[in-house]
Amino acid sequence: MQIEETALPGVLIITPRRHGDHRGFFSESWNKRTLERAGLSLPEFVQDNHSMSRETGTLRGLHYQSPPHAQGKLVRCGRGCLFDVAVDARRGSPHFGQWVGVELSCENGRQLWVPPGFLHGFVTREADTEIIYKCTDYYDADSDGGVRWDSLNIEWGVARPILSDKDRDCVAFGEWQTPFNFNGDA
Numbered sequence: 544m545q546i547e548e549t550a551l552p553g554v555l556i557i558t559p560r561r562h563g564d565h566r567g568f569f570s571e572s573w574n575k576r577t578l579e580r581a582g583l584s585l586p587e588f589v590q591d592n593h594s595m596s597r598e599t600g601t602l603r604g605l606h607y608q609s610p611p612h613a614q615g616k617l618v619r620c621g622r623g624c625l626f627d628v629a630v631d632a633r634r635g636s637p638h639f640g641q642w643v644g645v646e647l648s649c650e651n652g653r654q655l656w657v658p659p660g661f662l663h664g665f666v667t668r669e670a671d672t673e674i675i676y677k678c679t680d681y682y683d684a685d686s687d688g689g690v691r692w693d694s695l696n697i698e699w700g701v702a703r704p705i706l707s708d709k710d711r712d713c714v715a716f717g718e719w720q721t722p723f724n725f726n727g728d729a
């Protein structure tokens with residue numbers, strides 16, 4: 544297993560080991576003990592999510608849940624390919640408003656750890672792409688929020704993505720009051 548840092552402290556790329564043979568591959572996609580032995584302790588996960596997007600260029604984001612229901616997410620791609628994005632949304636952070644994007648595919652087996660306090664979104668780069676992610680808090684509809692995908696100069700690689708009605712009507716990052724604060728531990 545490989546753990547790589549990104550330009551945003553706290554956001555990590557985790558690539559579990561793959562055992563390939565003539566049938567395909569086997570991989571432990573989540574193993575708490577292996578991660579801990581590698582020096583990484585993540586919060587407890589309580590919910591797994593799985594979504595499929597039919598068309599290339601489908602964009603979901605940028606999403607968050609407000610405290611006390613903020614979610615950290617460990618994201619991977621089960622089928623196809625996507626560009627996954629995390630934005631530091633913690634007021635007072637030296638990286639406030641900065642983003643990182645990583646290509647996650649079924650083929651590369653990478654996972655992205657998006658800590659609480661970060662916005663999360665992704666765009667699909669292949670048809671019928673499936674995303675699977677573990678969350679550190681339960682879904683809470685009243686805490687659910689979004690920031691406009693095109694208000695942060697993120698290089699999504701698509702000019703006119705397919706969006707939900709909700710994501711089309713989100714507030715721009717510059718007009719948004721973040722509910723997250725930087726406490727200096729990331």
Ligand SMILES: Cc1cn([C@H]2C[C@H](O)[C@@H](COP(=O)(O)OP(=O)(O)O[C@H]3O[C@@H](C)C(=O)[C@@H](O)[C@H]3O)O2)c(=O)[nH]c1=O
Pocket residue numbers: 592594603604606607616663664665681682707709
């Ligand atoms: C996120 C979520 C949605 N739902 C319901 C609400 C709604 O009826 C339907 C579709 O919800 P959404 O349109 O919000 O789905 P989606 O746009 O895929 O939202 C997701 O986007 C990615 C980027 C994230 O990071 C996730 O946390 C989540 O916000 O599913 C749940 O029941 N549980 C959940 O955890």
